[in-house]
Amino acid sequence: MTALEFGYRIENLTSSLKPYALKLTKDGEDANDLLQETVFKAYNNRDKFQDGTNLKAWMYTIMRNTFITNYQRMVRRNTFIDTTENNHFINSSGSVIENNAKGNFVMRDIKASIDSLKDIHKVPFTLYFRGFKYHEIAEKLNIPIGTVKNRIHIARKELKKGLKVYAN
Structure with missing residues (x-):
């Protein structure tokens, strides 16, 4: 060829x-x-x-x-x-050593922010965070499901405001 x-x-x-x-x-x-x-x-x-x-x-x-x-x-x-x-x-490129200090600070701030919520928002949010469904929370707290959703929504907004430093 x-x-x-x-x-x-x-x-x-x-x-x-x-x-x-x-x-x-x-x-x-x-x-x-x-x-x-x-x-x-x-x-x-x-x-x-x-x-x-x-x-x-x-x-x-x-x-x-x-x-x-x-x-x-x-x-x-x-x-x-x-x-x-x-x-x-x-x-x-692989020689970075990390201790968990940053994670510990973040968890401390998250816990403090959750603790600062009002009980009417903290309790439904904590139950939801632990894995309960909306209807289960409503039954447990004896409140309408819409109220549960609203309180969880408000808790999220408050946490977002309180943890603004971690937004990025």
């Missing part, structure tokens, strides 16, 4: 390779780059292609391997080697 014939056959396959590139990269620009790199590698290695075999499968394999190689290169770029005596490998 001549280089011109090989190039023509590759050109005809690019439309079927594009969806696979999009599936791998999840980005249009990256997919175009991957497709271009795949076509380039296939054309440069056309002497390794054996006539009578499946060109489309060969191209898919080149694309998959190119994607994997690029991904591994990107991961290595985000990893650096500590040159101290112990030579530890450290992944720079």
